[in-house]
Amino acid sequence: xxxxxxxVLEQQARRQGVTPSAAATDAEFLRRVSLDLAGVVPRVSTVxxxxxxxxxxxxxxxxxxxxASGGYANHMATTWRNRILPHGADAARGREAxxxxxxxxxxxxxxxxxxxxxxxxxxxxxxxxxGPALYFxxxxxxxxxxxxxxxxxxxxxxxxxxQCHDHPYANWSQREFWGFAAFFARVKGPEAMGAQSAYRLTxxxxxxxxxxxxGEVVPPRYPGGEVAPEDAGVTRRAQLVLWLTSxxxxxxxxxxVNWAWEHLFGRPLAxxxxxxMDASEKTPNVVLLDALADYFVASGFxxxxxxxxxxxxRVYQRSSRSSGEAPPxxxxxxxxxxxxxxxxxxxxxxxxxxxxxxxAAGPTIDATGQLEEDARRSExxxxxxxxxxxxTAYRAxxxxxxxxxxxxxxxxxxxxxxxxxxxxxxxxxxxxxERIEVLLLATLxxxxxxxxxxxxxxxxxxxxxxxxxxxxxxxxxxxxxNSTEFAFNH
Amino acid sequence: MNSELLDRRQVLRLxxxxxxxACCARWLPALATAAAADPRRRRxxxxxxxxxxxxxxDTFDMKPGHNNGGxxxxxxxxxxxxRFSEHLPQLAAHADRLAVxxxxxxxxxxxxxxxxxxxxxxxxxxPVAHPSIACALAKELATPAQSxxxxxxxAPPQQVSPAAFGPGFxxxxxxxxxxGSQPPAPATAVQSAPQANFVDLTLDDLDLPAGVSExxxxxxxxxxxxxxxxxxxxxHDAAFHAHHAIYRKAADLMRPEVxxxxxxxxxxxxTRRRYxxxxxxxxxxxARRLVERGVPFVEVALGAGGLGWDTHxxxxxxxxxxxxxxxAGWATLMTELQQRGLLDSTTILWIGEFGRTPAINQMxxxxxxxxxxxxxxxxxxIAGGEAYGRTSADGMVVEENQVGIGDVLATLCxxxxxxxxHENITDAGRPVKLAEGTxxxxxxx
Numbered sequence: 001x002x003x004x005x006x007x008v009l010e011q012q013a014r015r016q017g018v019t020p021s022a023a024a025t026d027a028e029f030l031r032r033v034s035l036d037l038a039g040v041v042p043r044v045s046t047v048x049x050x051x052x053x054x055x056x057x058x059x060x061x062x063x064x065x066x067x068a069s070g071g072y073a074n075h076m077a078t079t080w081r082n083r084i085l086p087h088g089a090d091a092a093r094g095r096e097a098x099x100x101x102x103x104x105x106x107x108x109x110x111x112x113x114x115x116x117x118x119x120x121x122x123x124x125x126x127x128x129x130x131g132p133a134l135y136f137x138x139x140x141x142x143x144x145x146x147x148x149x150x151x152x153x154x155x156x157x158x159x160x161x162x163q164c165h166d167h168p169y170a171n172w173s174q175r176e177f178w179g180f181a182a183f184f185a186r187v188k189g190p191e192a193m194g195a196q197s198a199y200r201l202t203x204x205x206x207x208x209x210x211x212x213x214x215g216e217v218v219p220p221r222y223p224g225g226e227v228a229p230e231d232a233g234v235t236r237r238a239q240l241v242l243w244l245t246s247x248x249x250x251x252x253x254x255x256x257v258n259w260a261w262e263h264l265f266g267r268p269l270a271x272x273x274x275x276x277m278d279a280s281e282k283t284p285n286v287v288l289l290d291a292l293a294d295y296f297v298a299s300g301f302x303x304x305x306x307x308x309x310x311x312x313x314r315v316y317q318r319s320s321r322s323s324g325e326a327p328p329x330x331x332x333x334x335x336x337x338x339x340x341x342x343x344x345x346x347x348x349x350x351x352x353x354x355x356x357x358x359x360a361a362g363p364t365i366d367a368t369g370q371l372e373e374d375a376r377r378s379e380x381x382x383x384x385x386x387x388x389x390x391x392t393a394y395r396a397x398x399x400x401x402x403x404x405x406x407x408x409x410x411x412x413x414x415x416x417x418x419x420x421x422x423x424x425x426x427x428x429x430x431x432x433x434e435r436i437e438v439l440l441l442a443t444l445x446x447x448x449x450x451x452x453x454x455x456x457x458x459x460x461x462x463x464x465x466x467x468x469x470x471x472x473x474x475x476x477x478x479x480x481x482n483s484t485e486f487a488f489n490h
Numbered sequence: 491m492n493s494e495l496l497d498r499r500q501v502l503r504l505x506x507x508x509x510x511x512a513c514c515a516r517w518l519p520a521l522a523t524a525a526a527a528d529p530r531r532r533r534x535x536x537x538x539x540x541x542x543x544x545x546x547x548d549t550f551d552m553k554p555g556h557n558n559g560g561x562x563x564x565x566x567x568x569x570x571x572x573r574f575s576e577h578l579p580q581l582a583a584h585a586d587r588l589a590v591x592x593x594x595x596x597x598x599x600x601x602x603x604x605x606x607x608x609x610x611x612x613x614x615x616x617p618v619a620h621p622s623i624a625c626a627l628a629k630e631l632a633t634p635a636q637s638x639x640x641x642x643x644x645a646p647p648q649q650v651s652p653a654a655f656g657p658g659f660x661x662x663x664x665x666x667x668x669x670g671s672q673p674p675a676p677a678t679a680v681q682s683a684p685q686a687n688f689v690d691l692t693l694d695d696l697d698l699p700a701g702v703s704e705x706x707x708x709x710x711x712x713x714x715x716x717x718x719x720x721x722x723x724x725x726h727d728a729a730f731h732a733h734h735a736i737y738r739k740a741a742d743l744m745r746p747e748v749x750x751x752x753x754x755x756x757x758x759x760x761t762r763r764r765y766x767x768x769x770x771x772x773x774x775x776x777a778r779r780l781v782e783r784g785v786p787f788v789e790v791a792l793g794a795g796g797l798g799w800d801t802h803x804x805x806x807x808x809x810x811x812x813x814x815x816x817x818a819g820w821a822t823l824m825t826e827l828q829q830r831g832l833l834d835s836t837t838i839l840w841i842g843e844f845g846r847t848p849a850i851n852q853m854x855x856x857x858x859x860x861x862x863x864x865x866x867x868x869x870x871x872i873a874g875g876e877a878y879g880r881t882s883a884d885g886m887v888v889e890e891n892q893v894g895i896g897d898v899l900a901t902l903c904x905x906x907x908x909x910x911x912h913e914n915i916t917d918a919g920r921p922v923k924l925a926e927g928t929x930x931x932x933x934x935x
Binding site for chain 1: 615617619639652653656658659660661662663664665667693694695696697698699701702706709710713714716717718720721722724725726727729730732733734736737739740741743744917918919
């Protein structure tokens with residue numbers, strides 16, 4: 001499959017006269033795939049070992065190691081949680097969000113089949129299983145809100161535009177939207193929420209979706225398909241999940257692989273899935289998407305296998321540099337840089353300055369069972385995280401820059417007395433060249449070049465004592481952590 | 491090879507040239523004149539947020555002679571026929587520039603829900619994360635060249651409806667710059683400094699981290715610039731350069747002459763005293779300093795710590811105390827804006843999340859009342875000296891010109907010269923108007 005992806009995209013580039021970028025260096029690949037799969041920059045020791053390794057299969061081995069790490073499960077859980085909840089919903093419901101994080105994390109850790117993962121989420125009942133019910137709770141258990149979200153996440157369809165009127169540019173009618181919403185019309189939240197009682201969802205035997213204007217009852221109907229038969233033995237949600245997650249539902253598998261592609265490449269392989277259905281002629285990217293979707297289904301909806309395949313393509317392993325004008329993005333002829341997410345940034349900073357006064361570093365990286373999240377991390381994420389949008393655009397403002405320049409997160413990592421990295425640089429067997437190298441490896445996951453080496457060495461050589469040298473190293477680390485190179489995954 | 495990244499002599503030269511030194515304040519008096527005369531000047535807005543829901547019956551819609559009226563007396567103002575509470579005497583002198591809306595009626599009587607409704611124009615829990623009107627207006631009024639933040643908020647409530655104070659789908663780059671979020675340091679027993687009685691307000695993360703000297707900060711910046719120049723010279727992605735530009739802007743904000751806007755110690759003690767020593771009074775003084783420097787949106791909260799206007803018990807003692815604070819801060823702000831020629835381009839909105847029951851409860855308090863309440867608009871773009879709408883003799887119902895919150899927000903937009911039906915697009919592609927109501931023509935100058 002990886003070969004096919006490379007062949008299709010390289011042929012397209014050739015046809016348009018575009019020369020793809022050079023292959024990414026080992027260091028570039030390591031930092032990129034660590035951030036994409038495990039959500040953090042690699043540790044110094046990892047960088048060293050990887051760069052020194054001569055084995056031809058070392059990139060495959062790295063990907064396998066990352067997929068098996070706790071960081072993978074946690075990063076995927078964070079990514080999904082941000083994806084499925086409305087923006088800002090987790091800030092108001094910290095405990096439930098932590099439970100959802102744990103629920104997702106366990107599933108990614110055991111590499112649960114993607115179809116089962118989605119099915120489990122959509123059939124959540126809450127109660128003893130705190131977590132996935134938050135998906136319904138955060139959408140107010142409103143059939144139209146859950147329907148709009150589920151259609152976009154799991155079918156790749158922007159049905160919500162058809163909520164109030166027929167879809168302006170795709171063939172979705174208002175009736176089809178409400179037909180989809182009808183599958184969620186019998187889910188009910190608890191009547192009253194006690195402080196201690198668990199949030200429980202129940203499936204009733206009554207409840208209908210109605211057209212907003214006329215009040216006409218719309219029976220449950222699969223998008224682009226038939227009306228679901230009345231079946232007293234099965235809940236409507238279960239009827240939907242059976243159809244939605246079936247091997248034959250191409251909306252489902254396409255949406256899955258298109259999302260995975262976007263996660264790695266910064267933009268989906270095929271733009272809007274709404275349009276694909278109507279197109280008479282398929283673009284090469286859509287043909288490729290279909291092939292990838294079939295491959296994903298045939299693998300048994302194996303997400304880790306999908307990551308393995310995609311990250312080992314030449315396309316993924318291209319440099320983000322381009323000589324001359326940037327090629328059209330849909331050719332994927334070079335890697336698009338993505339700003340680090342708030343969580344990637346915080347967790348990467350935390351690697352450099354583990355907080356000694358709490359076990360906070362534990363749960364965020366190598367998750368354990370506790371349901372409290374690191375409050376400092378939550379606050380950092382709240383202030384940094386942009387609403388959903390283009391993952392390759394930098395969308396922060398001056399306040400976010402001030403937070404990074406002067407706030408606790410960066411300064412705990414860069415302060416001479418708090419930083420575990422700077423502490424390690426005190427070791428007597430290190431000379432200045434080694435110290436400079438460690439600084440670069442820890443932040444940018446690459447060795448310094450000659451200019452960087454010599455200018456930092458000159459600054460260190462001017463220092464009169466150890467205290468001054470610590471200060472200079474601290475300032476250099478601060479500059480690196482605030483640099484554009486550090487702020488992006490490229 | 492020479493030291494390209496770090497040149498100690500250069501750092502010291504910069505320090506000596508005043509980049510890092512103390513700011514000199516000589517040019518300050520000329521500031522306001524320049525601001526008022528600038529033909530490109532856009533309008534500014536000051537939102538006075540009354541956390542907890544202020545009692546209209548004891549401030550701007552009094553019911554003398556009725557049982558619901560309570561013990562406070564009415565006084566005449568500079569506007570014939572318009573009367574305020576006796577506890578707002580200084581503000582009464584500015585009534586000709588204030589318009590009282592006495593016919594506001596809303597449907598949310600809970601602090602969280604009411605706050606969300608008033609500040610965003612929308613009830614909570616919809617599918618869209620609506621921005622606060624403050625963020626949305628700051629976005630429209632901001633100019634790219636401005637070093638200071640477009641929206642500064644003084645001591646907003648921390649617990650009530652956080653979403654109503656944020657930028658929602660507009661994204662965090664439109665979030666308010668918050669000052670005074672830390673509780674003021676407790677007054678020390680020995681007050682040696684001359685201004686020790688006044689609250690100081692600082693912007694989060696504007697100060698260098700503890701333990702970092704200015705010389706060190708300059709070295710960090712030097713190192714950072716060298717690193718950035720090297721990287722960006724070879725990389726042309728717009729996102730990289732956007733990141734760099736935002737940092738330059740933040741560094742700009744930290745420059746002494748820019749951040750001096752927040753240094754209230756530069757004001758004469760007499761001025762600080764007139765505004766009142768607390769967070770609200772000093773916040774109003776800060777608002778004036780920021781508007782002078784072209785900041786388009788400033789919010790100052792009164793009663794934010796513990797919802798001060800939520801006077802279910804002992805209403806009159808508390809309202810009298812809050813009124814004194816309100817009167818000093820707001821009236822002095824009006825006076826000083828007027829003296830500087832800035833009142834005509836600065837629109838003020840005084841509002842809380844709802845009003846309070848005209849009937850007095852058994853604990854001499856007043857409870858939540860969204861059915862019929864008041865807010866006040868003033869300054870630029872507002873036809874002052876009038877009351878719009880009327881409540882019944884007992885204050886329980888609106889009898890004339892009932893308006894909703896959307897109408898008030900639309901009026902605010904219109905007074906600021908921003909079309910209320912201007913649309914922002916959510917990430918789901920849905921267009922959302924700044925304000926969904928109709929601007930009240932009678933209130934617009």
